Amino acid sequence: MSTATTDTTPTDTTPTAVSARAAQGPRARSAVLRSEFRLFRREPGALFGVLVFPPGLLAILGSVPAFRDTDPDLGGLRLIDAYVPVTVLLPMIVAGLQAMPPVLAGYRERGILRRMSTTPVRPSALLGAQMGINGAAAFCSALISLAVGRLAFDVTLPRQAVGYLLALVLTVVVALSLGALVSARARTSKIANAIGSAVFFPSMFCAGVWLPVQSMPTTLADIVQCTPFGAAAQALSQAAAGDWPAWSHLGVLAAWAVVLTGAAARWFRWE
Template sequence: MMKLAVVETKLLTREPGALFSLLIPLFILVVFGSSIQPGDTVLLPMALAIAVGLVALYLVPTTLATYRERGILRRLSVTPVKPGSLLVVQLLLQLVLAVTACGLLMVVAGTVLKAHLPTGVLSGLLVFGLGTASMFAIGLLIAALAPNGRSANGFGVLLYFPMAYLAGLMQPPGQMPAIVARIGEYTPLGAFRQSLADVWAGNAPSPVLLGVMALYALVVGAAAAVFFRWE
């Protein structure tokens, strides 16, 4: 397992999409960072949600579907390294990438941009865990259903943009039609963004939105497990 983790880590560091997932949210934060006020509770939560969304809907499905397309999972099934081990390692590495991207955003925001950082560490970790789990579940479902890596990439991108709009990542929810903004809160990415904003504002995250993220993680994750094919 350790040798597999080392190999997969090297492959991930050479993947352009990994660098893309790190730099795009940081670029957005820095470009719009001049407008950040010390008490801002909007931009950084948006950037964090963007970072997790990119990893979950781009890297996770594309990588796993490509491995299946190339027969890597099938070949591993006849070796001591089972395909399930590769799946676990990949998910852990993608989680580390998401955490790294978010950590980089918070460091830059807190030191360079002097942005407000939340004091509710436990609630922040809870929101991050549930939000990431719900988004990764969707990425796994895409990987389960996509016939190859290219289609997984396409499905992920096609799903990301409407989900990002509904979540208020492309336009502040206050500038969206009220019904659209309300619907967006009940998408996994929208519930994630709103819950992060609540934590940044010093408020307790909504139990309803926490439940929304947990439900997506459980239901969509279960569907991904049912439909996932090793070859």
């Protein structure tokens, strides 16, 4: 994402200077990525919330016998089957809303972005690294939950794998752009934490953490399906059952991704 800004080369630059800087860009950005990854590993809260908590929740719920009984309300599925998509969504919400915004708002608050803007590396490299790392961690966590479901509780793997992956990728993008928007609007990491939590619980509700979307009353389910994580939950369930996810759900996700990314880009301040 920072390619456009760092590699703009004025016309009157000598060829050697151009190639030196062109070679510098990727090296500098990978150094930023490495150091942000190191820092991510030093945040026990984020590591737990993204990587341990969601699969752990699945394991605990699966250990409750009632979750393993087939439920006529869920069309003959077991409750644990309905909870796998929920625990797949959970790390994305945690990464996007709990882990990333306080870090980015803190970077701005402490002048880290500002300091970096006096170097040849654009501060957007930090934003990109944070989004990449949090997105990748959420994605890994989702795969762990699928594996736990399959191995421990015999939950079938998504039958429509391509549709499932597409929905998953769109969801990661939505979660990160929502987080970027929170970071953009919050002046301090404390405010980012507060806004993140305020959005966190409705997001978890929509994802079906307390009540899977399939079990919600019709009107409520209709509303929830228009929210990013409600649509994501539905799309993931359909793909898991072997159907191509409804375009309406994918469309809702894509629309949110565009709107949230646009808003975050418009409002993000480097200092």
